[in-house]
Amino acid sequence: xxxxxxxxxxxxxxxxxxxxxxxxxxxxxxxxxxxxxxxxxxxxxxxxxxxxxxxxxxxxxxxxxxxxxxxxxxxxxxxxxxxxxxxxxxxxxxxxxxxxxxxxxxxxxxxxxxxxxxxxxxxxxxxxxxxxxxxxxxxxxxxxxxxxxxxxxxxxxxxxxxxxxxxxxxxxxxxxxxxxxxxxxxxxxxxxxxxxxxxxxxxxx
Amino acid sequence: xxxxxxxxxxxxxxxxxxxxxxxxxxxxxxxxxxxxxxxxxxxxxxxxxxxxxxxxxxxxxxxxxxxxxxxxxxxxxxxxxxxxxxxxxxxxxxxxxxxxxxxxxxxxxxxxxxxxxxxxxxxxxxxxxxxxxxxxxxxxxxxxxxxxxxxxxxxxxxxxxxxxxxxxxxxxxxxxxxxxxxxxxxxxxxxxxxxxxxxxxxxxx
DNA sequence: AGCTTTGTTAACCATTTGGTTAATTTATGT
DNA sequence: ACATAAATTAACCAAATGGTTAACAAAGCT
Numbered sequence: 220x221x222x223x224x225x226x227x228x229x230x231x232x233x234x235x236x237x238x239x240x241x242x243x244x245x246x247x248x249x250x251x252x253x254x255x256x257x258x259x260x261x262x263x264x265x266x267x268x269x270x271x272x273x274x275x276x277x278x279x280x281x282x283x284x285x286x287x288x289x290x291x292x293x294x295x296x297x298x299x300x301x302x303x304x305x306x307x308x309x310x311x312x313x314x315x316x317x318x319x320x321x322x323x324x325x326x327x328x329x330x331x332x333x334x335x336x337x338x339x340x341x342x343x344x345x346x347x348x349x350x351x352x353x354x355x356x357x358x359x360x361x362x363x364x365x366x367x368x369x370x371x372x373x374x375x376x377x378x379x380x381x382x383x384x385x386x387x388x389x390x391x392x393x394x395x396x397x398x399x400x401x402x403x404x405x406x407x408x409x410x411x412x413x414x415x416x417x418x419x420x421x422x423x424x
Numbered sequence: 425x426x427x428x429x430x431x432x433x434x435x436x437x438x439x440x441x442x443x444x445x446x447x448x449x450x451x452x453x454x455x456x457x458x459x460x461x462x463x464x465x466x467x468x469x470x471x472x473x474x475x476x477x478x479x480x481x482x483x484x485x486x487x488x489x490x491x492x493x494x495x496x497x498x499x500x501x502x503x504x505x506x507x508x509x510x511x512x513x514x515x516x517x518x519x520x521x522x523x524x525x526x527x528x529x530x531x532x533x534x535x536x537x538x539x540x541x542x543x544x545x546x547x548x549x550x551x552x553x554x555x556x557x558x559x560x561x562x563x564x565x566x567x568x569x570x571x572x573x574x575x576x577x578x579x580x581x582x583x584x585x586x587x588x589x590x591x592x593x594x595x596x597x598x599x600x601x602x603x604x605x606x607x608x609x610x611x612x613x614x615x616x617x618x619x620x621x622x623x624x625x626x627x628x629x
Numbered sequence: 630a631g632c633t634t635t636g637t638t639a640a641c642c643a644t645t646t647g648g649t650t651a652a653t654t655t656a657t658g659t
Numbered sequence: 660a661c662a663t664a665a666a667t668t669a670a671c672c673a674a675a676t677g678g679t680t681a682a683c684a685a686a687g688c689t
Binding site (some may be wrong): 243244245246247248287288321324326327328330331332334337338341347350367370372373375376377379380381383384385387388389390391392394395396398406409410413414417418420421422 | 448449450451452453492493526529531532533535536537539542543546552555572575577578580581582584585586588589590592593594595596597599600601603611614615618619622623625626627
């Protein structure tokens with residue numbers, strides 16, 4: 220095979236470093252020198268591999284935004300019943316965010332500060348098709364009399380709100396509730412089942 | 425009477441401009457020149473009135489963070505029943521965020537990028553005492569058999585999640601759901617009652 | 630081996646940006 | 660009216676920052 224580059228190792232170091240710095244500080248707050256330092260390479264290498272700051276950022280943003288709605292498409296196609304689908308999505312989503320706490324705030328924050336970025340990236344690639352499937356599943360559950368009538372969009376919004384928001388607002392929540400890191404983690408662990416049951420409780424007939 | 429300054433009008437222009445720019449771009453993304461331009465004053469005036477960027481930012485941040493949990497203390501002391509308190513808080517909170525869409529994302533985002541800022545500001549001033557009152561109200565409602573047992577913190581988190589998150593994630597939601605500005609506003613208007621009923625539905629016995 | 634391409638570095642450059650200064654204008658008190 | 664203090668401006672400055680260059684080292688190819 221023979222890779223064209225020594226090993227594309229440098230590129231990975233850059234991406235890892237850039238990911239850390241961008242996720243933590245955002246586009247405007249990130250410093251190219253910081254990324255270079257963290258990657259333990261010369262700053263010029265950043266431009267050698269990724270032209271400029273904006274393009275490096277775009278690479279990270281695309282990669283990151285892509286993680287935001289993982290394998291939910293397949294999950295919606297599974298033969299789980301509606302409630303178990305909700306349980307499964309909630310649980311795996313909170314797990315994912317636990318593993319990548321900066322992810323939602325990063326994507327949302329940068330999309331707000333740079334509105335065109337979302338369209339430029341989300342649309343060209345994988346537009347979350349799972350929303351349509353989820354909507355259909357909700358409508359079907361309503362029609363079959365399983366759950367109360369509700370606008371599917373609200374249900375979807377409620378679900379993601381309760382999954383993602385606590386991680387974004389973590390510093391604030393810690394202050395206003397007075398809890399510490401450890402207890403915060405316990406709460407988030409509980410939410411993997413609690414949020415789903417909270418939702419189901421609210422919509423089940 | 426006799427104000428010491430021409431009218432402290434300039435100071436207000438600066439604060440208005442700074443508020444706009446900081447809320448939209450964040451501390452790192454804001455430019456002093458942009459603030460000066462928007463305030464229609466000379467850049468030096470920013471430093472004349474507010475020493476430096478960090479202090480100007482801190483002024484705005486304090487003011488903004490202070491709006492985040494408004495009059496809920498008093499509301500908790502009112503003679504409304506528990507469910508009506510929830511309805512009232514949800515409704516007025518969503519209304520407030522509708523009027524200040526950037527507010528939650530700004531505070532949360534800056535607290536994440538600059539962790540010490542929260543402690544420096546939240547604690548010294550008004551620590552939200554309403555959380556304690558809300559907790560007590562929840563516990564009382566559980567004990568009196570009005571609602572199902574639930575950790576008060578989760579309930580509080582769920583409530584604010586569903587109120588604030590949609591506004592923060594607006595650009596993303598618009599893309600993944602395919603809705604436009606107008607329909608988004610309709611949805612948010614609906615949520616003023618929908619979110620409260622969703623919560624009540626879930627916890628009522 | 631010898632030539633070419635790819636990878637890497639240190640030094641440098643131009644622009645942006647937060648901040649300052651000194652001079653000027655505007656208001657205020659007496 | 661006059662002296663004093665507050666407000667405002669244009670020009671300037673130094674540091675930070677994104678980006679470039681030119682020389683050099685390492686791989687790959689024939």
